[in-house]
Amino acid sequence: MAHIAAIGEVMVELAPFPTADSNGREIMALSFAGDTYNTSVYMARLGLTTDYVTQLGEDPYSTQIMQRMAGENIGTGLIKQLPGRSPGLYIIRNTPDGEREFFYWRKEAPARELFSSQEAADQLCQKLVHCNCVYLSGITLAIIGEKSREFLYNSLHKLRQQDVIVAFDSNYRPRLWRDKAEAQQAMLSIMQYTDIALLTLDDEQLLWGDDSVEGCKKRYATYKLSELVLKRGADDAIIITPTEELRVPVPPVQGVIDTTGAGDTFNAGYLAGRLQGKSLVDSAKQGIRCAGIIIRHRGAIIDKAIFDKELGA
Template identity: 40%
Template structure:
């Protein structure tokens, strides 16, 4: 019997500028941001964030933050002497830039105990991961993760994946192409962003991205494109889903991640892809109107249900 949802990846300490020399500390990371939206929109479902954590005060605070929002960590290891990664957001208008301190983050060791990883992914309804999850792992660790995901899929889990290509995290483009291609082979629902795919694979259009990913094995593909319409491919059929224009965005951090979370939540709740995408656009439009990656649960739920 499936028991809920898991996201796999790295949740970091987030510092966001509050003006002058003031900074606000929070917790965020692409896969966690997506799980956060799912938690907000599916209050009856059990959710876990699968990673590796340190034993320092920041790691303890992170785990307590998860717990206070009904997010577990399954069998994720607690590593003595390890600590979380850190990033800071600086804004020019609403556009963000990031500075990272993450080379020795605990999450890079999330597959060090394959048995614990397999246990964390056992009997899941949905497992979500991203290209950033892959990029922080060394090649043998990436293979361990993909094998674990393939095994979970064979036992009934649906696998969702956002390629989320970030060039600076990869040694070169060919390694990224290979790893992301291998990930797509174990994916049921793919949630790429067109500018990323254009940069990584040279795709000429959203349709080209959707068809390439369909050919790799995913039956459902949602190609996001910022404020332009998204393209949905579902078992061979394609259609567009208009985005929502926000006249004065505050902070675009986490918009695509929250779109993913809302789309996946809607699909798990039994909604059709067209309705799921419409709700996901509403949620993303809400997120860009708050600072930081995580909007309050009640705002996300209000946008989703409207």
């Protein structure tokens, strides 16, 4: 069975109920989420042997996160728990026009220290050489900081020399970066160590001011990507390899409720397909189908029984 490890951060999520209590007080539902964590959940549900790589505390919420992962068949053996620490937190607020705002408390989160030294990075690298693929995102890059990114790049270089596939989603979030120039440099740097790039054109527009397919092809032409996947919402997904360019239609979805996590779930479907031997097109179709299920439900991670039922329908 194919084995993948995702690297990133899991946060405590507080989301408001639609109505307040009898005293007018806002009621919040507690859950856990994070971009690469969301992808890990669905990769595990799709049959990949999945490990998660992060750092947590030894508090009750970190314990709940570990239990939640175990319940999703996600391996926790590569997670380090630091005494006296606790995971980051974010709160979702619904605006009057139906959009959602996110407010974060994550500056002291232990995941930020994932690659705090070359020694720590090398120790993790030794554990990851047994995987078929490692997956990370631009959020992973942003939270660990500039010096740690260099340690990470060195590890990715060593992993690729051991035939481990590196998959990356830029997932650009401006507030996590010092400025746009820092983000641009980091995104281009990691492309040197990436095999499968899973990019969203909305992020490309935010980061580069150019969301055209031709612009993306030109921007990444000098990098040795085996697969450049461009996610374009309701428009065709595009897969670019050194020898071909493929377009995969996105069927219309009725009853869209919440697009949170759609890109993360596409990534899960696509990577699961590729690592299980499916073609480029069939993998993209699986990713599109998975994303189409998620957006008809609230939240990035939906009940497993619902997901399995709709996937098999």
